[in-house]
Amino acid sequence: xxxxxxxxxxxxxxxxxxxxxxxxxxxxxxxxxxxxxxxxxxxxxxxxxxxxxxxxxxxxxxxxxxxxxxxxxxxxxxxxxxxxxxxxxxxxxxxxxxxxxxxxxxxxxxxxxxxxxxxxxxxxxxxxxxxxxxxxxxxxxxxxxxxxxxxxxxxxxxxxxxxxxxxxxxxxxxxxxxxxxxxxxxxxxxxxxxxxxxxxxxxxxxxxxxxxxxxxxxxxxxxxxxxxxxxxxxxxxxxxxxxxxxxxxxxxxxxxxxxxxxxxxxxxxxxxxxxxxxxxxxxxxxxxxxxxxxxxxxxxxxxxxxxxxxxxxxxxxxxxxxxxxxxxxxxxxxxxxxxxxxxxxxxxxxxxxxxxxxxxxxx
Amino acid sequence: xxxxxxxxxxxxxxxxxxxxxxxxxxxxxxxxxxxxxxxxxxxxxxxxxxxxxxxxxxxxxxxxxxxxxxxxxxxxxxxxxxxxxxxxxxxxxxxxxxxxxxxxxxxxxxxxxxxxxxxxxxxxxxxxxxxxxxxxxxxxxxxxxxxxxxxxxxxxxxxxxxxxxxxxxxxxxxxxxxxxxxxxxxxxxxxxxxxxxxxxxxxxxxxxxxxxxxxxxxxxxxxxxxxxxxxxxxxxxxxxxxxxxxxxxxxxxxxxxxxxxxxxxxxxxxxxxxxxxxxxxxxxxxxxxxxxxxxxxxxxxxxxxxxxxxxxxxxxxxxxxxxxxxxxxxxxxxxxxxxxxxxxxxxxxxxxxxxxxxxxxxxxxxxxxxxxxxxxxxxxxxxxxxxxxxxxxxxxxxxxxxxxxxxxxxxxxxxxxxxxxxxxxxxxxxxxxxxxxxxxxxxxxxxxxxxxxxxxxxxxxxxxxxxxxxxxxxxxxxxxxxxxxxxxxxxxx
Numbered sequence: 059x060x061x062x063x064x065x066x067x068x069x070x071x072x073x074x075x076x077x078x079x080x081x082x083x084x085x086x087x088x089x090x091x092x093x094x095x096x097x098x099x100x101x102x103x104x105x106x107x108x109x110x111x112x113x114x115x116x117x118x119x120x121x122x123x124x125x126x127x128x129x130x131x132x133x134x135x136x137x138x139x140x141x142x143x144x145x146x147x148x149x150x151x152x153x154x155x156x157x158x159x160x161x162x163x164x165x166x167x168x169x170x171x172x173x174x175x176x177x178x179x180x181x182x183x184x185x186x187x188x189x190x191x192x193x194x195x196x197x198x199x200x201x202x203x204x205x206x207x208x209x210x211x212x213x214x215x216x217x218x219x220x221x222x223x224x225x226x227x228x229x230x231x232x233x234x235x236x237x238x239x240x241x242x243x244x245x246x247x248x249x250x251x252x253x254x255x256x257x258x259x260x261x262x263x264x265x266x267x268x269x270x271x272x273x274x275x276x277x278x279x280x281x282x283x284x285x286x287x288x289x290x291x292x293x294x295x296x297x298x299x300x301x302x303x304x305x306x307x308x309x310x311x312x313x314x315x316x317x318x319x320x321x322x323x324x325x326x327x328x329x330x331x332x333x334x335x336x337x338x339x340x341x342x343x344x345x346x347x348x349x350x351x352x353x354x355x356x357x358x359x360x361x362x363x364x365x366x367x368x369x370x371x372x373x374x375x376x377x378x379x380x381x382x383x384x385x386x387x388x389x390x391x392x393x394x395x396x397x398x399x400x401x402x403x404x405x406x407x408x409x410x411x412x413x414x415x416x417x418x419x420x421x
Numbered sequence: 422x423x424x425x426x427x428x429x430x431x432x433x434x435x436x437x438x439x440x441x442x443x444x445x446x447x448x449x450x451x452x453x454x455x456x457x458x459x460x461x462x463x464x465x466x467x468x469x470x471x472x473x474x475x476x477x478x479x480x481x482x483x484x485x486x487x488x489x490x491x492x493x494x495x496x497x498x499x500x501x502x503x504x505x506x507x508x509x510x511x512x513x514x515x516x517x518x519x520x521x522x523x524x525x526x527x528x529x530x531x532x533x534x535x536x537x538x539x540x541x542x543x544x545x546x547x548x549x550x551x552x553x554x555x556x557x558x559x560x561x562x563x564x565x566x567x568x569x570x571x572x573x574x575x576x577x578x579x580x581x582x583x584x585x586x587x588x589x590x591x592x593x594x595x596x597x598x599x600x601x602x603x604x605x606x607x608x609x610x611x612x613x614x615x616x617x618x619x620x621x622x623x624x625x626x627x628x629x630x631x632x633x634x635x636x637x638x639x640x641x642x643x644x645x646x647x648x649x650x651x652x653x654x655x656x657x658x659x660x661x662x663x664x665x666x667x668x669x670x671x672x673x674x675x676x677x678x679x680x681x682x683x684x685x686x687x688x689x690x691x692x693x694x695x696x697x698x699x700x701x702x703x704x705x706x707x708x709x710x711x712x713x714x715x716x717x718x719x720x721x722x723x724x725x726x727x728x729x730x731x732x733x734x735x736x737x738x739x740x741x742x743x744x745x746x747x748x749x750x751x752x753x754x755x756x757x758x759x760x761x762x763x764x765x766x767x768x769x770x771x772x773x774x775x776x777x778x779x780x781x782x783x784x785x786x787x788x789x790x791x792x793x794x795x796x797x798x799x800x801x802x803x804x805x806x807x808x809x810x811x812x813x814x815x816x817x818x819x820x821x822x823x824x825x826x827x828x829x830x831x832x833x834x835x836x837x838x839x840x841x842x843x844x845x846x847x848x849x850x851x852x853x854x855x856x857x858x859x860x861x862x863x864x865x866x867x868x869x870x871x872x873x874x875x876x877x878x879x880x881x882x883x884x885x886x887x888x889x890x891x892x893x894x895x896x897x898x899x900x901x902x903x904x905x906x907x908x909x910x911x912x913x914x
Contacts, residue, residue, distance in 0.1 A: 351496060
C-alpha cells in the first residue's frame with residue numbers, strides 16, 4: 059500500500075515505528091510533545107508524502123531534525139512552529155524558497171518534526187532520510203557521506219532563538235552543540251539544503267513510509283512470532299538471541315576522544331537454557347555492539363534493539379532491568395553504510411570500539 | 422640428574438602457585454595444566470590473531486577497554502589455543518565474563534599491572550629450573566610446619582600444580598590424600614616408598630601427574646621424597662598416642678575392678694565409662710596362637726573398634742581387650758551379632774575372637790560379666806570354637822576351656838600309658854569317656870555310642886584290664902579330665 063499523506067492519526071503510529079530504529083535509545087513517552095505535533099497537523103491538514111523521484115531535479119529540499127536531549131523535550135514541548143522559523147531563516151540566507159522538507163533521520167522523535175514542519179509550512183514531505191536509524195551526531199548522515207554540505211543551516215531554540223550557521227561540518231557540529239546547551243537543551247535545525255538531483259545519490263528512500271508500516275505492526279501486534287516474521291519481511295531483521303537480562307553495567311570504556319554526548323552502558327542477556335550463550339550489548343545512549351560469547355555478532359551502524367518478549371514493545375536502555383525477558387534484534391541498515399566510508403563514519407571504530415564490523419570480516 | 426636436558430615449559434598452574442601469577446585473581450581455574458610457551462603483550466585485540474599457540478596473552482591499552490573487550494579477547498585466545506589470559510584490574514570481571522572463561526576453558530587472571538606481569542612471566546618461563554627449585558623449597562618449608570600426615574599430603578595436593586597425591590598402604594588402604602591418585606594407572610604416576618618410624622616399609626606416596634615431562638617428574642619425585650621424613654615422624658606420634666592412652670586405661674580398669682573407691686569411679690566416669698545400669702562385657706582375644714605379644718596390635722585393634730562402635734571403650738588387658746555395653750535392648754545375642762559383624766568386616770591387624778558375658782547390674786555385675794566374657798573368649802579361641810561365644814550359652818563348661826589342655830593331655834599320656842598303648846586305644850578312650858559322662862551307666866553309654874550294651878560291657882572289661890578303675894571316687898574326676906584333654910588336644914594320641 060502506497061502512503062501518500064500523513065494525518066494527525068498517523069503520528070502515534072509513526073512514533074512507534076520510529077522507536078524501533080532508535081537502537082533502544084529513548085523509549086520514554088513523549089505525550090505532550092506528540093499532542094503538540096498532532097495539533098499542528100489538525101490545524102494545517104494532512105502532509106503530502108512524496109517520493110524523491112516525483113519532484114523536479116532542481117527542487118530545493120532541506121532536512122529537518124532536532125539535536126538535544128529527551129529531558130528538555132519533555133520539560134518544554136515544541137509548539138510546532140520552530141520548523142517555520144528555521145526554514146524561513148535558511149531561505150533568507152540562501153535567497154530562494156524551499157520546495158520540500160526531508161527528514162534528517164526518521165527515527166525516534168525526529169521522525170515527526172519534519173512532518174510538523176511540512177504541515178506548518180504547507181510543503182510536501184519527501185519519503186527519505188539521511189540515517190535510516192538514530193546516530194548521535196548531525197554529521198553522521200548519508201548526506202554527508204555522499205558529499206552534501208551540512209550548511210548553511212538554521213537552528214531554532216526553545217525560546218525562539220534563531221541561529222544561522224555557515225561553517226565546515228565538524229565545526230558546525232561543535233558550534234551547534236554549544237548553542238544547543240545555551241538555548242536550553244535542544245535545537246531544531248534545518249540543514250543539508252540540497253536539490254533533488256543532489257539528494258538522489260545521498261538519501262535513503264522510503265524511510266518515513268517504512269517507519270509507518272512498522273509502527274502499524276508494532277501497535278497492533280499480539281503474536282510474537284508474527285511480529286518477528288513481519289519485521290524480518292519489512293526490515294530484514296534477525297533475532298540474535300532470546301533470553302533474560304542478567305547484568306547491567308556502566309564499566310565500559312572506549313578509545314579516542316569523547317565526542318559523544320552520552321555515557322557508556324553495558325547489558326548482558328543470558329540465553330535461555332543451561333548451555334545458553336552470553337549476549338553482551340555495549341552502547342552509549344543507543345546500542346552499538348553485540349558480542350556473543352566474545353565474538354562480535356553485530357555492530358553499529360546496523361540497528362540493535364531489545365524487544366520485550368511479553369509486551370511486544372521495544373525496550374529502551376532507560377527501562378531495561380535485570381530479569382527482563384527480551385529478544386535481541388539486529389536490523390541491517392542501507393548498504394551505503396556498509397561501504398568503507400560509511401563504516402569509517404558510523405562503524406564501531408567511530409564509536410571507540412576497536413573491532414571490525416561483521417561485514418568487514420566477511421569481505 | 423642430567424644437566425644437558427632442556428627443561429619443559431612451565432604450566433599455568435606452576436606460574437600461578439609459585440610464580441608471577443601468585444597474587445592474581447583467578448577465574449576459570451579448572452584447566453591449569455597447559456604449558457606456557459610464550460608471553461604476548463597485546464594492545465589491540467587483532468594482535469591476538471598473531472599469537473603463538475600456548476601463549477600467555479596479556480591485555481593492556483585498547484585491548485582492555487571493558488568487559489566486552491575482555492570477552493572478545495577470551496574468544497580470540499580460545500581460537501588461538503592460548504594457555505591463559507591476563508587482564509588489568511580496571512576491568513571488573515562479573516559473573517557472565519567468568520562463566521564465558523569457564524565455558525571456553527581459558528584460564529583468566531586479573532592483575533594490577535599487566536605490563537609488569539608480562540615481564541615477570543617472560544622471566545619465569547625463560548628460567549623454569551629456578552621456578553621449580555622455588556616450588557621445591559616452598560614445599561620443604563611447609564612440610565616442616567605440618568603436624569599430621571593428612572596435612573603433609575595436603576601440602577603436595579595444594580601447592581604442587583597438576584598433581585594429586587595419596588599416602589597408600591600396601592593393601593591399598595588410603596591413609597591420607599586423595600584416593601583418586603591411587604586409581605591412576607600407567608606412566609603418569611610417581612611412587613615413593615615411605616618408611617615407618619621403625620624404618621621398616623610402611624606406606625607409599627603415590628602421585629598422579631596431569632602433565633608429563635621428565636623434568637617435571639623429577640621435581641615431583643624430589644618433593645615426594647622430601648615428604649618422607651616428616652610423614653614418618655607423624656606416624657610415630659600417631660602410634661604413640663593410642664598406646665599411651667591404652668596403658669592409662671588399662672591401669673584405671675584394673676584399679677576399678679580390684680579396689681574400687683569414689684576417686685577411681687569418678688576418674689572412670691571422667692573418661693566416659695558407664696558404671697551404672699545393666700552391663701554386658703565383651704572380651705576380644707587373639708584367635709588361636711598369634712605369635713608375639715598381642716599388645717603390639719593394640720593401636721590397630723582400638724582404631725578399628727572406634728570406627729565400628731564410636732566412643733565405646735576398648736581397654737587392653739592381659740591377652741586381650743575389654744569393652745562393655747550398657748543398657749542394650751537386644752541383650753547378649755544382639756551384641757554377639759554386632760561384634761561378629763565387626764570381626765568379620767573391620768581391618769584388624771591380627772585375627773580376633775570374642776567372648777560375651779551375661780548382663781550384670783552396676784559395678785559388681787560388670788565385674789562378673791567381665792569374668793564371664795573372658796572365659797567365653799577363651800572358649801572361642803580354642804580350636805573348634807565359634808568366633809564369638811556367649812557365656813550364657815556355655816555356662817560352667819567354660820571352665821573346661823580354661824584348663825591347660827595340652828599339659829593335662831601330656832600327663833594323661835604318662836598316667837594312662839597302658840590304655841593309650843592298646844591297639845584299640847581310641848575305641849576304649851571313647852567308651853571310657855561315654856561311661857564317665859553317663860555316670861557309669863552302661864545302658865546310657867551304649868545308647869550314646871550307638872552300640873549294644875554287651876559291647877560296652879566288653880570294652881569296660883578291656884579298660885579294666887589296662888588297670889583303670891572306674892569305681893574309685895578319688896580317681897574318677899582325674900580320669901574324666903584326662904579323657905577330655907586327650908580328646909581335645911591337638912596332637913594325636
